[in-house]
Each structure stands twice: as C-alpha cells, then as structure tokens.
Amino acid sequence: MNKFMEQARLIQEDMMVYRRTLHSHPEVGADLPKTKTYVMDKLREFGYEPKEICESGIVAIIEGNKPGKTFLLRADMDALPMKEATTCDFKATNGCxxxxxxxxxTAMLLGAAKLLKQNQDQIEGTIKLVFQPDEEGFTGAKKMIQAGVLENPxxxxxxxxxxxxxxxxxTILCGLGTSIAGCNxxxxxxxxxxxxxxxxxxGIDPINIAAHIYLSLQEIISREIAALQPAVVTIGKFVGGDAxxxxxxxxxxxGTIRSLDKExxxxxxxxxxDIxxxxxxxxxxxxxLIELSSVPPLINDNHLAYEITNYMKDLVGEQSVILFESGGMGSEDFASYSYEVPSLYIMLGAGSKQENPLxxxxxxxxxxVFNxxxxxxxxxxxxYSAIMWLKNNK
Known part of the structure; x- marks a missing residue:
C-alpha cells in the first residue's frame, strides 16, 4: 500500500470529527464565521500560520527544505440554504x-495539511492550502483571485x-479539456x-408577460443554438402575486444559463x-434582465490531468481512475482558477446505492449521504499529488 494512503487511514477518525463538526454547523455564502474559525484553529493546531483573505477565505502555506515551484490545493467550505432530511445523528438543524x-x-484538505506536515521533508517547493467561501454563489473564487490568492508566492x-x-x-473521474459548463x-x-x-x-398583467417570456426563452435553445452545441436555459424561480x-x-x-462555450x-x-x-x-x-453572478466553463489542463492522475493511480489503482472527454452541464467556480494557472479538477466517488441504500x-x-x-x-x-508534482516539475 502507498505510504500516503497508510498515513491517511491513521487519521481517518480525526477527519470524520472535522467533517461531522462542519456538517452539524453549516454556513451559507461568503460569510462563514464559525467555519472559518474552526478551520483556522485546526491549521494552527497542526503548526500552520493561516491567513484570512476576503470575508472568510483562508490561505496556509507549507514549504520544503528545497526550493521549487508552488502548487495550490483548494477546498470549498460553504453549504446550501436547505433543510436537511437525512437520518444522520450529526445532521444539521439550522435550516442549512x-x-x-x-x-x-474541507475535512479532506485539513487531513492533507496534517499529512504534509508529516512529510514536509519531501516537499521540493511550496504548497498553498486554500479554503474558499461561496462556491455555490460563484463569487468566492473570483474574489480570492482578485485579492491575490495566486500570488506571494x-x-x-x-x-x-x-x-x-x-x-x-x-473511483476518480477526470474530464479532459473543457469538462464542466459555464453558468450565468x-x-x-x-x-x-x-x-x-x-x-x-x-391594468397591465406582468404574469401574462412573464409567461410569454418564459416560453420564448426556450426557443433560443431549440432554434438558435446548434443541436451539437450543449446549452440549457432553466427558470427555477417564478414569483408573482399574493391574492x-x-x-x-x-x-x-x-434561473441559469449553462454552456460549454463562453461565446x-x-x-x-x-x-x-432582446426577448x-x-x-x-x-x-x-x-x-x-439582470446578471446576478457567473462562472466560465472549467478547462482542465490535459498535460496536468495525465500527469496527476498517474500519481492518483498509485493510491487507488489504475482501474479506479477514469478519464473522459465529454463535458457535464453542472458548474463549479474553480473554473476561474483554470484561466489563470494550469488547473485540474477531479471528482471522487462518494458511494453508490449498490454499496449502501443510503x-x-x-x-x-x-x-x-456521502461515504x-x-x-x-x-x-x-x-x-501525494502536490508533493509528486513539485518533485517532477522543478
């Protein structure tokens, strides 16, 4: 077994405590005071000197004894404004x-922070740990980039x-190239x-007007966008009238517009x-028509994808790493990083119904419910990915 997997399994119970504490106290958006305090306290406990960036973003840096490049690891921390209906004994009760x-x-990156301290002598360069707010609102990544999260170093x-x-x-899923849709x-x-x-x-009936707008918007997709060009317009909120x-x-x-092409x-x-x-x-x-927020399509750097997924095979086995070329229509604000530096976004399987009905x-x-x-x-x-990339990209 890979040494990093052995070490990670030894701190599994610690990470479960981190995760359950965060799960029981979810916070939404850009202001995450309890989450920020908890994560910063843990990082200090591990020997880091975390710094706050933007409203609730956190950056912590670890350097090895040898000089080299800088590799960034990012986790998002925000929750959603919805009531939990699971049977977990640590479920949230605050309406989020x-x-x-x-x-x-967040728990995984805290675990990685511990592992990096244990293996600091193997780091050839710098690893920057980034804990980010408001991924769901698509403002977190942009604000942190504007505040200099990609600088110094x-x-x-x-x-x-x-x-x-x-x-x-x-199971690790890794898209190649443009693999996640942009969203407005x-x-x-x-x-x-x-x-x-x-x-x-x-009078003038705004419900009638809105109904005609709603129906007309779908004609853009069916009559103005090529059938082979993925795009979707969704109205998820329609509110008017009290009596x-x-x-x-x-x-x-x-609502949202999603597409795999910025143009x-x-x-x-x-x-x-116009409509x-x-x-x-x-x-x-x-x-x-008002734009509330946006995120561009996410572009995985293919060279980075092939290299880092090879390191991941050392951890989970070759058969558990799947690379694919088609893109999904979900969106992710890590996309903003991918226009600034070579970036890789992967998905880690968190359990199927065949494993457990929950x-x-x-x-x-x-x-x-996640496994x-x-x-x-x-x-x-x-x-492991950060340490190996720094070693092989001096």
Missing part, C-alpha cells in the same frame, strides 16, 4: 445543509477535488400595473435580453 459535500472537501499549478454521489467509492445566474424583473382580477383591461383575484404590479423570475453563453444572455425587453413592450409592460442520492438533495470512508483517499490524493 452541506448537501454538496463541501464539509467533506506565485502559483504554478492548482488542484481541486469534489465528491460525487452515485459514483462508486474511491440571472433575474428577470417584469413590471406591469396592478388591478382587480375582474377588470384586467384596467387570486388581484393582478400584481411585478413578477420575478430567476455561446454570452450569445444566449444577449438574446434573452425580455421586446416581449414586455409588446404587452405594454416593462422588463429587465448512498447515491443526487447532489443538492435534502437526503444525500465518509473516502476521506482518507481524498487527503492522500491532495498531499
């Missing part, structure tokens, strides 16, 4: 939930890992003139703007 596994990611390559519910435990989160505000439902001619017999003043819609995403947004404005005008109202629920499900046994694998992947 780590349903995307960011508690697992300058980062040469970066790695992030995400648990993947439904994939067999300890948007809001459409439709304004009309309220009136009594019995006399619609005396059944009153036409309201305003309707709010919110296609921009084209869709611009065409949406939103023109449709509202056609029915005597007004409407506005595993395998979709990500972001109120009932998703904690993979924490050791994740910690070993981080530490």
């Amino acid at each position: 939930m780590h349903s995307c596994g960011h508690d697992m990611h 300058k980062v040469d390559a970066a790695l992030a890992m995400h648990v993947h519910s439904g994939t067999p435990s300890n 989160r948007f809001r459409i505000v439709v304004r009309g003139a309220g009136c009594h439902g019995a006399m619609p001619e005396t 059944p017999n009153i036409i309201p003043e305003e309707v709010i819609m919110e 296609i995403g921009a084209f869709i947004f611009n065409r949406m703007n 939103v404005i023109a449709t509202a005008k056609m029915f005597r109202g007004e409407a506005q 595993f395998g629920a979709p990500m972001h499900s109120e009932k998703v 904690e046994a993979i924490l050791a694998t994740g910690a070993a992947i981080h530490a």
Whole structure:
C-alpha cells in the first residue's frame, strides 16, 4: 500500500470529527464565521500560520527544505440554504445543509495539511492550502483571485477535488479539456400595473408577460443554438402575486444559463435580453434582465490531468481512475482558477446505492449521504499529488 494512503487511514477518525463538526454547523455564502474559525484553529493546531483573505477565505502555506515551484490545493467550505432530511445523528438543524459535500472537501484538505506536515521533508517547493467561501454563489473564487490568492508566492499549478454521489467509492473521474459548463445566474424583473382580477383591461398583467417570456426563452435553445452545441436555459424561480383575484404590479423570475462555450453563453444572455425587453413592450409592460453572478466553463489542463492522475493511480489503482472527454452541464467556480494557472479538477466517488441504500442520492438533495470512508483517499490524493508534482516539475 502507498505510504500516503497508510498515513491517511491513521487519521481517518480525526477527519470524520472535522467533517461531522462542519456538517452539524453549516454556513451559507461568503460569510462563514464559525467555519472559518474552526478551520483556522485546526491549521494552527497542526503548526500552520493561516491567513484570512476576503470575508472568510483562508490561505496556509507549507514549504520544503528545497526550493521549487508552488502548487495550490483548494477546498470549498460553504453549504446550501436547505433543510436537511437525512437520518444522520450529526445532521444539521439550522435550516442549512452541506448537501454538496463541501464539509467533506474541507475535512479532506485539513487531513492533507496534517499529512504534509508529516512529510514536509519531501516537499521540493511550496504548497498553498486554500479554503474558499461561496462556491455555490460563484463569487468566492473570483474574489480570492482578485485579492491575490495566486500570488506571494506565485502559483504554478492548482488542484481541486469534489465528491460525487452515485459514483462508486474511491473511483476518480477526470474530464479532459473543457469538462464542466459555464453558468450565468440571472433575474428577470417584469413590471406591469396592478388591478382587480375582474377588470384586467384596467391594468397591465406582468404574469401574462412573464409567461410569454418564459416560453420564448426556450426557443433560443431549440432554434438558435446548434443541436451539437450543449446549452440549457432553466427558470427555477417564478414569483408573482399574493391574492387570486388581484393582478400584481411585478413578477420575478430567476434561473441559469449553462454552456460549454463562453461565446455561446454570452450569445444566449444577449438574446434573452432582446426577448425580455421586446416581449414586455409588446404587452405594454416593462422588463429587465439582470446578471446576478457567473462562472466560465472549467478547462482542465490535459498535460496536468495525465500527469496527476498517474500519481492518483498509485493510491487507488489504475482501474479506479477514469478519464473522459465529454463535458457535464453542472458548474463549479474553480473554473476561474483554470484561466489563470494550469488547473485540474477531479471528482471522487462518494458511494453508490449498490454499496449502501443510503448512498447515491443526487447532489443538492435534502437526503444525500456521502461515504465518509473516502476521506482518507481524498487527503492522500491532495498531499501525494502536490508533493509528486513539485518533485517532477522543478
């Protein structure tokens, strides 16, 4: 067995404590005071001098005795604003939930921090540990990059890992090239003139306008984007009115555009703007399209992918590392790093229903349960990949 896997398994129970503590106290967005304090306290306990960056970001650095390049390891820390419905005895009760596994990611990187201290004499260069807020809101990575997370010392390559519910435990999935979609989160505000439902001619119905906009937006995908070009527009929020017999003043819609091509995403947004404005005008109202946040498509550096997945094979075996070329339509704000430095984003299988009926629920499900046994694998992947890349890229 690989030495790093042996060492990681010895701290498995420690990582379970980290993960369960974080899981029981989830925090959402860019401001994560309890999470930040917990992670920084642990890093200090391990012998690091963590620094705060942005609202709740954390950076810790470890250097070896020999000079070399700088490798960045990133974990996200934020949860989602949803009530947990699992049967775990450590489940969250504050109306938020780590349903995307960011508690697992943070625990793994804390475990890797321990492993790196144990193997500091093997580090030929510098390893930068980054704990990031607000991945879900797509603001965390951009803010941390703007605040200089890739400088002092300058980062040469970066790695992030995400648990993947439904994939067999300890199976590594690695996309080549553009492997995860970009995403634009948007809001459409439709304004009309309220009136009594019995006399619609005396007002301007924003629900009617919004309904026409909703239907028209799907025509962009079906009639203006090539069938072989992956893209999707989704409206997940449609809110208007409080009473059944009153036409309201305003309707709010919110949703996402996803595509594997930045130019296609921009084209869709611009065409949406045309449709939103023109449709509202056609029915005597007004409407506005607002971009809330965005993340570009994620691009894995293929050279980095082939090299680092070879190191991962030393940990999990060749048969458990799967490289693929097709892209998925989920989004991830680690993408922003991939436009600045050679980057690699991999997924680590966190359990299937065949292994355990509790595993395998979709990500972001109120009932998703991850296999904690993979924490050791994740910690070993981080530490071993960083050390080996620095050794072989002097």
